Amino acid sequence: MSAVRPIAFNGKFRAGKHNGVSRVADRLIREVDSLLSQMPPDERPPVRLIVPSGCPPEEPYRAITIEEDGQGPSQKWEQRRLPRLARGSLLVNLANLAPVTHRPKVLMLHDAQFCRPDCSYPLRQRLGYRLLAPLMARTSRVVLTVSDYSRQDLTRFGVIGSGRVEILHNGADHxxxxxxxxxxxxxxxxxxxxxxxxxxxxxxxxxxxxxxxxxxxxxxxxxxxxxxxxxxxxxxxxxxxxxxxxxxxxxxxxxxxxxxxxxxxxxxxxxxxxxxxxxxxxxxxxxxxxxxxxxxxxxxxxxxxxxxxxxxxxxxxxxxxxxxxxxxxxxxxxxxxxxxxxxxxxxxxGRYTWANAGRTLLRLLLEVAR
Structure with a gap:
């Protein structure tokens, strides 16, 4: 595993309110952690979760280390400080947002609802996503999304370009x-x-x-x-x-x-x-x-x-x-x-399990990290 770049997960999602996106991110990371723990220590890459200060405590991981930064969560933390903390690592962002300047990275965009006039998002939030999402997607090695429909939607609204897009279905067996x-x-x-x-x-x-x-x-x-x-x-x-x-x-x-x-x-x-x-x-x-x-x-x-x-x-x-x-x-x-x-x-x-999603994600991350 010496040829594999270290992997860092963006843990800012742990500081926000507990919603569907944060729940998916947490579960995917825990599935990856479980798979990593089954690998011999000398065969798995170093993997960490970087979190801003003040995040609620969670159950510990078995193979992933948690690094808590001294600064609290904010857009500035994610866009400016996180790239420095993750320097040299493949940064994995599973909750719709990622620092534009950090490369290499993987970004998960769950859908393109923010592009729709009936999404009920506040105007400021819609405009922010419309500005940032294409920049985040085009500076990512891989964009993940949860269905082929979402992939087509993100393409139709001009959020993702011609880069690599992979489908990662949610699990439901929780x-x-x-x-x-x-x-x-x-x-x-x-x-x-x-x-x-x-x-x-x-x-x-x-x-x-x-x-x-x-x-x-x-x-x-x-x-x-x-x-x-x-x-x-x-x-x-x-x-x-x-x-x-x-x-x-x-x-x-x-x-x-x-x-x-x-x-x-x-x-x-x-x-x-x-x-x-x-x-x-x-x-x-x-x-x-x-x-x-x-x-x-x-x-x-x-x-x-x-x-x-x-x-x-x-x-x-x-x-x-x-x-x-x-x-x-x-x-x-x-x-x-x-x-x-x-x-x-x-x-x-029965086909939508978190174990399947975790295996797919880890396989993809190891491929990109090489």
Whole structure:
């Protein structure tokens, strides 16, 4: 391994709020650490995680060393100080941002949402990404992204040029690493198999409104005497006030589960009739894969990376047709249709593991570091 350049991970993500991007970065690094620990010490390259001061403590690594700098996290730290700290190393940046001046480096861009007018990002953040992202991408040896759809999107918006781009799918099997919270449904007043699950969002591209309109149609059908079993909608994330402030109108009997840890989320997946995922664009679309692993059928809009990731395992519904959503929900009342959807979902989702992602990433890093 003497011919392999040292590897340094950009640890600034550990200083921010815990979100999906930071969670992916942390898990990928831990998978790489596990693989490195299985290699003879004299055959593995030196690998470190460079973090600004004040980051919350985390579980230690087995093969990766942590270097905590004396300065706190900021854009200035990442753009100016980190390149000096990582001098001589291949710098790996897994959370959408990287110092422009450091070479060589690897950059992971999860999606191109910041290029879209309906992304709901603050204007300053959108402009910052639009300025920095192409510079970061063009000064990277390799750009990683989470789907072929994201690769095409980043190319279409001019974020990445003709350089090397590799696809690194997310894992989803973390949802099976914790037991389901056995009391979750009881606390929320839910009955197994009699509710629909959705992740709520005030962002326009998440398209929650089509589901709300579908549930309104269901209410009209029930009042008209049509045979429509009672179903509640359960929303993970924002409450009613937040959604209504964004001009959205959830059904009156909606249950708001609030933010959920993986244990509660697994229980909600396992008890739901289906996960509804109406987003108009997704770089990967993790909830459908998590749901499939938990034997929960998925109804989704055929948009973004969802068709690529879910394949034929998800039932698809037009993002602008609430009547089609209603028809797909009703289709799952047939036991054979539901069983087929569960089997197809398990087979499809089983390919998205963090172990596979870690092996792919380490193989790529060792190649580039040479």
């Amino acid at each position: 949802i099976l690493e914790v037991p389901a919270d056995e009391r979750a449904l009881e606390r929320l007043g839910l009955i197994h198999g009699e509710y629909l699950l959705m992740f709520g969002s005030v962002k326009a591209y998440k398209n929650n409104q089509v589901v709300f309109e579908a549930m309104a149609l269901a209410g009209e059908a029930s009042r008209a005497g049509m045979d429509w079993p009672p179903r509640q909608l359960v929303i993970v994330g924002p409450d009613r006030a937040a959604l209504e402030a964004a001009g959205l109108h959830p059904p009156e009997n909606t249950v708001f589960a609030g933010p959920c840890n993986d244990s509660v989320l697994r229980a909600l997946y396992e008890g739901a009739q289906a996960l509804l995922f109406p987003s108009r664009t997704e770089g990967f679309g993790l909830p459908p894969v998590e749901a499939m692993l938990c034997h929960c059928p998925v109804i989704a809009a055929p948009c973004g990376a969802v068709p690529e990731v879910c394949g034929a395992a998800a039932l698809m519904a037009d993002p602008d047709r609430p009547d089609i959503w209603l028809a797909q929900i009703a289709a799952l009342d047939d036991p054979e249709t539901r069983a087929l959807a569960v089997r197809a979902g398990l087979a499809r989702a």
